[in-house]
Amino acid sequence: MNLLYANDVRGQYPDSWYAATANPMPKFDLLKGRTKADVCVIGAGYTGLSAALHLAEAGLDVVLLEAHRVGFGASGRNGGQLGSGQRQDQETLEKMVGRDDARHLWRLGEEAKDLVKDLVARHQIDCHLKPGIAWASTNAADARHLHGYAEMMQRDYGYDQIRPLGAEEFSQICPSPAYKGGLLDEGAAHLHPLNLSLGLSRAAAEAGARIHENTHVHAIAEGAPNIVRTDQGHVEATHVILACNGYLGGLNRKVAARVMPINNFIAATEPLGADAAKVLTQDIAVADENFVVNYFRLSHDGRLLFGGGESYGDRFPKDIAAKVRKPMARIYPHLKDVRIDYAWGGTLGITMKRLPYVARVGKTVLSASGYSGHGVGTATHAGMLMAHAIQGDAEGFDTMAKIPTIPFPGGAALRTPLMTLAMTWFAMRDRLGI
Numbered sequence: 001m002n003l004l005y006a007n008d009v010r011g012q013y014p015d016s017w018y019a020a021t022a023n024p025m026p027k028f029d030l031l032k033g034r035t036k037a038d039v040c041v042i043g044a045g046y047t048g049l050s051a052a053l054h055l056a057e058a059g060l061d062v063v064l065l066e067a068h069r070v071g072f073g074a075s076g077r078n079g080g081q082l083g084s085g086q087r088q089d090q091e092t093l094e095k096m097v098g099r100d101d102a103r104h105l106w107r108l109g110e111e112a113k114d115l116v117k118d119l120v121a122r123h124q125i126d127c128h129l130k131p132g133i134a135w136a137s138t139n140a141a142d143a144r145h146l147h148g149y150a151e152m153m154q155r156d157y158g159y160d161q162i163r164p165l166g167a168e169e170f171s172q173i174c175p176s177p178a179y180k181g182g183l184l185d186e187g188a189a190h191l192h193p194l195n196l197s198l199g200l201s202r203a204a205a206e207a208g209a210r211i212h213e214n215t216h217v218h219a220i221a222e223g224a225p226n227i228v229r230t231d232q233g234h235v236e237a238t239h240v241i242l243a244c245n246g247y248l249g250g251l252n253r254k255v256a257a258r259v260m261p262i263n264n265f266i267a268a269t270e271p272l273g274a275d276a277a278k279v280l281t282q283d284i285a286v287a288d289e290n291f292v293v294n295y296f297r298l299s300h301d302g303r304l305l306f307g308g309g310e311s312y313g314d315r316f317p318k319d320i321a322a323k324v325r326k327p328m329a330r331i332y333p334h335l336k337d338v339r340i341d342y343a344w345g346g347t348l349g350i351t352m353k354r355l356p357y358v359a360r361v362g363k364t365v366l367s368a369s370g371y372s373g374h375g376v377g378t379a380t381h382a383g384m385l386m387a388h389a390i391q392g393d394a395e396g397f398d399t400m401a402k403i404p405t406i407p408f409p410g411g412a413a414l415r416t417p418l419m420t421l422a423m424t425w426f427a428m429r430d431r432l433g434i
Helices: 048-057 091-096 099-122 140-156 167-173 191-207 253-257 273-278 320-331 377-390 395-401 410-433
Strands: 033-042 062-065 130-136 162-165 180-189 210-213 217-221 225-231 235-241 261-269 285-288 296-298 304-311 340-349 357-362 366-371
Touching: 033 162, 033 225, 048 099, 048 191, 048 377, 062 180, 062 235, 062 395, 062 410, 091 140, 091 285, 099 191, 099 320, 099 377, 140 162, 140 167, 162 235, 162 410, 167 395, 180 285, 191 210, 191 377, 225 366, 235 377, 253 357, 261 320, 304 320, 357 395, 366 377, 377 395
Parallel strands: 033 062, 033 235, 062 210, 130 285, 235 366
Antiparallel strands: 130 180, 162 180, 217 225, 225 235, 261 304, 261 340, 285 296, 296 304, 357 366
């Protein structure tokens, strides 16, 4: 089953708190007939919107195709956390790629974070951008490890916006009995992810990008030019950018073997009023150290936005609110009966190493995806890097493309059942506190 339509109505945003509070934007027309462009971008999430914006600002003729609406996928449904660096921490990266490359990846990650902040400011995007993400630990040993990591980042990377938090200090910010300490990254941030997408689409259109919604791409015939075929037309383009992430489907086998779609879920409670202080006493976001991460923050209207739980396969669970309520009640027992006003799921792309897959998958076809839950900054940055590469400046793109990305065992056919077994095991370890 095509994931584009497995859980959603064509051309409609899911019934999420984000959609309910989105800044209104007119719909873009679907593509009909034949058109030509310098670049055809497929997918109007952060990656595609950023690529289209930067290409259009450079004077190239860009067509951006989206099967549903701009920001329809993970870019309009995620936890809204703009994290520092890469998805893997610097200790892990140093072991994976060596210290020099790890430092380069850190700089690119910080560039990504700064890019989002700059785009928000430059294009006056109203997305409630606020500073601060805390990393939470459920046991004292993991808390001590995070304290050591904060000290390493201060000492070795000169990153002075991160600081360790002991159990008492952490509890003063995040009064949950589940957490025993952690760290606070005041250089990271959180925001309204769908409004960021909508703001980027407005900026791209104003720069001259031609955006078409409700335009499903069925096939790409590589050549000179490349032919991108849709429901009611096609695009002839010198270059093609794949920006589909978890919704790629069968458009490219090489990417599909390395980027696996998984589903994640978020619930928005009723407005908590004065009880919001029993959840967070500062306007920050939180993510914990579990393998299946719990992440949360307060909305600007005082709701708890809580992300928790994953699934693997085509379908979302029938009762998403019940699925999210379980981990939410473990973190905040006093909210076990709170009313949930919105609950939604989304599909994202992960890789084996939890680092993005950035590659030239054809002579004039570029792809970036597999952000593994770190896409707000990384995806936006990847779009810019692909735009630069098409213009002849491929340094940043080539650095990201050097990240080792291996196919999932079993390829596209067997990756889901094998990953389900592995993730079930790690989820059990989280519940047992191992």
